[in-house]
Amino acid sequence: MNLRQIVLVLKREYLTRIKSKAFILLTILLPLGMVAFIGIGIGIALWDTETTHNIGIVDETEVIFPRLEQANEERYLNVSDTPIDTLRNMVINQEMEGYIIISKENIESDKNAELVYGGSGGINLLNSIRSDLRDAIREERLDRANVSETVKDIYASRAGLDTRKLTKEGIETEDDAGFRTVIGMVMGVIIFGILLGYGGWLTRSVIEEKTSRIIEVIASSVKPIELLIGKILGVGALAVTQIGIWVIAGIGLSAAAAPIAAMFVGSQMSQIDAEAAEVAANPAMFEIPSIEASLIFYFVLFFVLGYFIYSSLFAAIGSAVDSETDTQQFMFPVMIPIMISYFILFRLVEAPDSSLAVISSMVPFFSPILMVSRIAITDVPFWQIGLSVILMIGTFFATIWLSAKIYSVGILSYGKSASFKELWKWVKQG
Secondary structure, three states, rough: HHHHHHHHHHHHHHHHHHHHHHHHHHHHHHHHHHHHHHHHHHHHHHHHOOOOOOEEEEEEEOHHHHHHHHHOOOOOOEOOOOOOOHHHHHHHHHOOOOOEEEEEHHHHOOOOEEEEEEOOOHHHHOOOOHHHHHHHHHHHHHHOOOOOOOHHHHHHHHHHHHHHHEOOOOOOOOOHHHHHHHHHHHHHEEEEEEHHHHHHHHHHHHHHHHHHHHHHHOOOOOOOOHHHHHHHHHHHHHHHHHHHHHHHHHHHHHHHHHHHHHHHHOOHHOOOOOHHHHHHHHHHHHOOOOOOHHHHHHHHHHHHHHHHHHHHHHHHHHHHOOOOHHHHHHHHHHHHHHHHHHHHHHHHOOOOHHHHHHHHHHOOOOOHHHHHHHHHHHHHHHHHHHHHHHHHHHHHHHHHHHHHHHHHHHHHOOOOOOHHHHHHHHHHOO
């Protein structure tokens, strides 16, 4: 194998693709799209979606409605003197969202009150009504039991739990489990997208050169294995460049996001209570915890190993077909482990030390997504990380050997797409 030839193929692949309009547009548009996406998300989250829904209260006890009125004066209406048939017609004619009949049994026993309504308003409205009614009945029961205000406060209070992480060095630090879980999920999803995105890009690159017959000229002076490795490294370098640009842009956006978010939330202070306003106004709420250098190292390591494993297979697929429409039968088996690891990821973030998480994260085809997510979320024993890396390296050598066999025959085969049976013949022939 000639290293110089590999470098030449790498440079050609890299320089050709980096100047393409598709690469430039994607590099620029994706960060802009993410900014727009996040901005729209924040806007929707802070949009005033509160709509007044009138709920009639038939209060046979004469003590619950005042409490409900105090909770939400605009929502609850006292219709105790209105006949039920009239209330039903009001709901049907959409003059009122619904009505609730409250009897003594709702206070003195566990009998639930019933809401009769037109079906609109959504789950948030129903949850809000349940909460208001539950609080009102509970307060009335406590008053009837002659419970003191001190006991009421104790009953209403909720005990919290502050967590601190004890490192292996015996140092206590602030626990950022929530942040680590999010980072683990995000890293897994990013690698998932990279494997599919750049794997598909590599497949299309091979198909384009094959159909344009450029590959015949290149193959006359470069061995197939050198061409395969050069293309894999070229697209890989392209991926690193593009991701590097996005990371730098992301760091810049993150630095600017905190004060902008604080200002944006500050404009909404009139819509939230004083305590929430105080929390939202605190700049620390928008600070992003630091990411350990070791985590970044493992992310890069597993990204590179995962890319090498899957890109060799994607390149082999491109060499075996004459058009993108013919790739589906071969793409599916390669994409299955990527999709499986993606689905396991959602279980892993909930229980990163479970048997499923531990075993699946050490399967070479799952490791790129799952192991890096586990490392971000929990303390993974070093032997598991080491074993995973060794297995991935071994798998890469196996896949590159297999792909080189297919690639050496496939790039010069035209006329019809190969079948799995023919691919096996190529492996033996190569």
